[in-house]
Amino acid sequence: MDRDVNFEESLTQLEETIRLLESGDELTLEESLKAFEDGIRLARLCRQKLDDAELRIQKLTEDGEEPFSTVKDEVFDQI
Amino acid sequence: MELFKETLPQHPYTVVEVVQYIKDILTFEPALSDIWVKGEISDLNRPYSGHLYFKVKEENNTINCVIFKNRAINLESQPKNGDEVLIHGKIDIYPKNSTYQLIGDQLKPAGIGLMQLELEHLKARLGKEGLFDEEHKKPTPLFPKKIGVVTSATGAAIQDIIRVLSERYPVVEVLLFPTLVQGNEAPTQIVTAIQMANQRSDLDLLIVGRGGGSIEELWSFNDESVARAIFASQIPIISAVGHETDVTLADFVADYRSATPSSAAEHAVPDQHELKRKIYDQESRLLQNIGQIVKFLRTDLRALEHQIPAERQLNRINRLRQKIGQMQLTSQNIIKQKIHQLKDIVNLCQQKQMLSIKDLKQDKETKLQVNAAKLSQLNPLGILERGYSIVSNSNSKPITNTASVEIGDTVYIKLAQGKLTSQVISKEEIESG
Numbered sequence: 001m002d003r004d005v006n007f008e009e010s011l012t013q014l015e016e017t018i019r020l021l022e023s024g025d026e027l028t029l030e031e032s033l034k035a036f037e038d039g040i041r042l043a044r045l046c047r048q049k050l051d052d053a054e055l056r057i058q059k060l061t062e063d064g065e066e067p068f069s070t071v072k073d074e075v076f077d078q079i
Numbered sequence: 080m081e082l083f084k085e086t087l088p089q090h091p092y093t094v095v096e097v098v099q100y101i102k103d104i105l106t107f108e109p110a111l112s113d114i115w116v117k118g119e120i121s122d123l124n125r126p127y128s129g130h131l132y133f134k135v136k137e138e139n140n141t142i143n144c145v146i147f148k149n150r151a152i153n154l155e156s157q158p159k160n161g162d163e164v165l166i167h168g169k170i171d172i173y174p175k176n177s178t179y180q181l182i183g184d185q186l187k188p189a190g191i192g193l194m195q196l197e198l199e200h201l202k203a204r205l206g207k208e209g210l211f212d213e214e215h216k217k218p219t220p221l222f223p224k225k226i227g228v229v230t231s232a233t234g235a236a237i238q239d240i241i242r243v244l245s246e247r248y249p250v251v252e253v254l255l256f257p258t259l260v261q262g263n264e265a266p267t268q269i270v271t272a273i274q275m276a277n278q279r280s281d282l283d284l285l286i287v288g289r290g291g292g293s294i295e296e297l298w299s300f301n302d303e304s305v306a307r308a309i310f311a312s313q314i315p316i317i318s319a320v321g322h323e324t325d326v327t328l329a330d331f332v333a334d335y336r337s338a339t340p341s342s343a344a345e346h347a348v349p350d351q352h353e354l355k356r357k358i359y360d361q362e363s364r365l366l367q368n369i370g371q372i373v374k375f376l377r378t379d380l381r382a383l384e385h386q387i388p389a390e391r392q393l394n395r396i397n398r399l400r401q402k403i404g405q406m407q408l409t410s411q412n413i414i415k416q417k418i419h420q421l422k423d424i425v426n427l428c429q430q431k432q433m434l435s436i437k438d439l440k441q442d443k444e445t446k447l448q449v450n451a452a453k454l455s456q457l458n459p460l461g462i463l464e465r466g467y468s469i470v471s472n473s474n475s476k477p478i479t480n481t482a483s484v485e486i487g488d489t490v491y492i493k494l495a496q497g498k499l500t501s502q503v504i505s506k507e508e509i510e511s512g
Contacts (some may be wrong), residue, residue, distance in 0.1 A: 007250040009221040011170070011358070016359055024176045029399070032372050033406055039365040040413060046358050050351045053249035057241060059232060060256050068232070068255050 012043040029057045102172040111170040113418060117189055120162045143180040149182050163189035188373035191294060198301050210310045211331045217315040217333055220283045225252040226347055227282040229272040232257035235290040236340035243341050248348035260289035265299035270308040277313055286343045288319030309333055319343035366417060369410050376403055463495035481506045
């Protein structure tokens with residue numbers, strides 16, 4: 001699974017692929033087949049990304065960024 | 080007596096005239112007919128009439144006030160002796176005993192009242208400057224990659240935002256800029272955080288806000304410097320202050336005002352369930368397409384087989400047949416899975432009642448018809464591939480009649496693969512029907 005490509009780009013590519021296939025006069029048989037395979041791969045990639053994703057939260061501190069825990073900390077408990 | 084008589088005026092003023100004259104002076108003065116007065120309430124009296132009589136005093140000075148019944152019953156808070164208040168109204172004369180009095184129509188506790196008055200002025204000033212104008216509102220991105228959140232690291236707001244984002248769109252990243260969100264230090268910290276966010280290049284949306292609280296606790300978001308920092312931000316900002324009913328200056332300047340931190344997060348990102356449905360839909364379109372292409376190729380192939388049974392063509396036909404076989408296998412497998420997945424979607428839709436099946440079906444049928452129409456024109460082999468060629472003259476105009484060339488002319492023949500340059504050796508006229 002290609003983790004480097006981001007979700008938004010994959011989704012845009014998927015839409016492009018479908019447009020390409022639907023305006024198919026310009027495509028050879030091989031190109032159509034490739035577009036189809038790309039499309040299916042992208043659709044699965046997009047769904048997989050949504051299924052696998054876990055929200056990444058960073059907190060900006062004086063030293064830079066550090067992970068932010070969603071677990072309530074001490075101060076939060078007091079409120 | 081004679082002397083005295085001479086000094087007597089011919090036409091002395093009547094009492095009514097004098098009182099009316101003074102009344103006119105007072106009531107025609109704009110500064111006195113729309114006035115806010117601050118002071119302490121004393122001698123409060125509420126007789127059966129329902130009108131409210133009292134004095135506002137400061138040191139040894141007092142002004143008589145009255146708030147008439149219809150106004151008195153609608154006051155935000157009922158005053159009592161000793162209250163510091165702001166009272167709004169107009170100065171008028173009470174002719175019966177020639178006293179002037181303030182006829183009040185609004186009454187506010189002095190502390191919050193003053194703050195609100197100042198806020199109204201600030202709001203009017205910033206509004207005039209154009210800070211709230213629609214033309215300055217930047218659209219929020221459809222698919223944000225990284226969202227900056229300016230709020231307290233320990234408040235309820237960040238927890239709400241994280242919860243909603245995880246649920247709706249977990250592919251997004253969150254960067255928290257921790258700040259105070261109430262007290263004197265808060266505005267400076269919020270401004271600094273917004274500026275720091277703008278110095279980065281990785282954020283495409285900011286959420287600025289805090290959870291609910293008293294008016295005083297939310298007041299940092301009415302600060303002029305905060306409003307200006309929001310206005311100056313290049314990154315689109317969603318404001319998220321308090322509850323539905325709380326509206327601050329920050330909300331007016333922000334590119335999008337949301338009622339609460341949770342709804343800010345909802346507006347910030349798309350819903351993954353809707354996205355998945357969209358992706359499934361696109362996958363079905365892919366399948367419909369490839370299915371149609373296979374079908375049309377098959378028809379073409381059959382035509383070719385009958386027309387040109389030459390050995391050379393047979394190889395091509397066999398190759399094509401193999402490819403079509405492959406495509407069919409791939410698409411059949413996927414269609415099987417697809418049916419399975421579509422069942423899941425239908426169940427999901429029914430559960431959530433999020434989608435009208437009828438609409439979806441109609442939409443798909445329309446798309447299918449459109450695709451079928453498009454694809455019926457599609458002939459991926461091309462006429463040239465079938466062995467036809469195009470003959471053109473030196474102006475690249477296609478030659479369709481022998482009459483348009485002379486013997487000895489150079490003509491160009493376009494084939495499926497490459498081009499020939501030829502010379503006309505002879506012509507044979509054919510009578511056209």
